[in-house]
Amino acid sequence: MSKIVRTITNLFTPFILMFGLYVIIHGHITPGGGFQGGAVFASGIALLIVAFNSKKVQKYLKEHHLSVIESSGALMFIGLAFAGFATTFFFNVLVGSPIFGQIPPDGSNPGFIWTAGVIPLMNIAVGLKVIAGLSAIVLVMALSSSNVRIEE
Amino acid sequence: MRKIATISSLIIVVILFVACALLLHPFGQPPADMDDYIINNAQGETGANNVVSSVVFDYRGYDTLGEATILFTAVTAVVMLFRAKKEETV
Amino acid sequence: MTESLFNIPFLAIAALIGISFYIIITQRNLIKLVMGIVILESAVNFFLVSLGYRSGGATPIYTNAPEKLMVLPVPQALTLTSIVIGVSVTALMLSMIILIYRHNDNIDAEKSRRLKG
Numbered sequence: 151m152s153k154i155v156r157t158i159t160n161l162f163t164p165f166i167l168m169f170g171l172y173v174i175i176h177g178h179i180t181p182g183g184g185f186q187g188g189a190v191f192a193s194g195i196a197l198l199i200v201a202f203n204s205k206k207v208q209k210y211l212k213e214h215h216l217s218v219i220e221s222s223g224a225l226m227f228i229g230l231a232f233a234g235f236a237t238t239f240f241f242n243v244l245v246g247s248p249i250f251g252q253i254p255p256d257g258s259n260p261g262f263i264w265t266a267g268v269i270p271l272m273n274i275a276v277g278l279k280v281i282a283g284l285s286a287i288v289l290v291m292a293l294s295s296s297n298v299r300i301e302e
Numbered sequence: 303m304r305k306i307a308t309i310s311s312l313i314i315v316v317i318l319f320v321a322c323a324l325l326l327h328p329f330g331q332p333p334a335d336m337d338d339y340i341i342n343n344a345q346g347e348t349g350a351n352n353v354v355s356s357v358v359f360d361y362r363g364y365d366t367l368g369e370a371t372i373l374f375t376a377v378t379a380v381v382m383l384f385r386a387k388k389e390e391t392v
Numbered sequence: 393m394t395e396s397l398f399n400i401p402f403l404a405i406a407a408l409i410g411i412s413f414y415i416i417i418t419q420r421n422l423i424k425l426v427m428g429i430v431i432l433e434s435a436v437n438f439f440l441v442s443l444g445y446r447s448g449g450a451t452p453i454y455t456n457a458p459e460k461l462m463v464l465p466v467p468q469a470l471t472l473t474s475i476v477i478g479v480s481v482t483a484l485m486l487s488m489i490i491l492i493y494r495h496n497d498n499i500d501a502e503k504s505r506r507l508k509g
Contacts, residue, residue: 178350179455183358185472213381220377227370231363240363245349253349254454261455266350272359279370283377287483294384294490308417316410323402330447337444337464345454353452353462357469369473376480383487 151201159201166194174277177270179261184273188280195285204292211289216282223278230268230275242267401442408435422492422499426485433478440471 173180174187199207234241244250244267252265327333340361341353348356358366408431415428444464450457452465489499496504 178352178355181352181354181451181453183352183355185476220374224370224374227367231367240360242348242360245347251349254345254351256345257460258454258457259351261351266348266356269348269350269355269359273355276366276370279373283373284479286377287380290381290384291483291487291490312410312414312417315413316406319406319409320403323399323406326399326402329399329401329442330445332444332446332464334446334464337466340465341452341460341462351454353454353465354468357465358472362466362469365470365473369476372477372480376484380483380487383491 155201159197163194163198166197167191170194170281174273175270176261176263177273178266179263184276185280187273188277189284191277191281192284192288196288199288199292204289204296208289208293211285213286213289216286216289220279220282220286223275223282226275227272227279230272233268242269244268402439405435405439405442408432408438420501422489422501425501426482426489429485430478430482433474433481437471437474437478440467440474443467 170187170191172187173182173190174184177183177187195211231240234243237243245253250264250267250270252262254262254265340357344350344353344356344361348360350356350360412428412432412435415431416425419425419428444467446461446463449461449463450459452462452468492504493499498504
């Protein structure tokens, strides 16, 4: 792409990726969560693929590493679902315990981060899954129209 | 003949949808018994300020598990479709 | 003010569904067919969110909330799942269109019908 597009991409990409991570982590206080923040992060990676050549992006972001990130996100989600299996399947087992377990005061309040039990950890797991999945889709589709063989 | 059948069936379907849209509840007053319980009790039981997050991950977490499975299957299928053919070794 | 709206959002949904059915039935170019399917999915998501509106309600989040009268949160959770399913189906359809173009050299729904060897 032209020089103007490459310069603006170099300036703006850290801010887009940081905003995506902010939306994932503050999912239990502000609007947002795992799926929304993962979509913002993946559109930042799509901006990189469009502005620079997709072969150059593939040198740093191989499909093998993306597959490992997605599988670890899925395993973390299922592990957190089974953590409260003594009572029932998706039980929120960390409410009341000192790690993530404060209960906010009733009604309107400024938000507190260390609340809400298992929910922030589930947000991070689903966020990793969506980041790796959508980046893999965009990268594979962009590579297929530039005559590069995809390795194992 | 084909155009007459297409346009007449489309008009019948759109008239049915418009009749259903006029028979629904009035726009600002939905029937809400389950949601009143969730709005009043979500802060005490789950401890989250965001009621939509606690509905997605705590009250209806099984649907989120199904959706994660669908996303995983779709990504696997797309990467499989663009794989180059290997040489046959006899 | 909103009592005199007379269900206008639901009538808009009926019009969008009629337009998308017309596109799906009569277009021959495959990319325009995919656009018709995406319009249908957007209309259904819009319908789900507009079922849960309460007059004078606020966002269902307790951080600095102005009042306790809130919009219903459960249809918003169902719409989240529906959007992700729509993205997955669109990605698969577009990948198949790329493969059909590589094999046949044109994208026409009437010509790519028989199974060739």
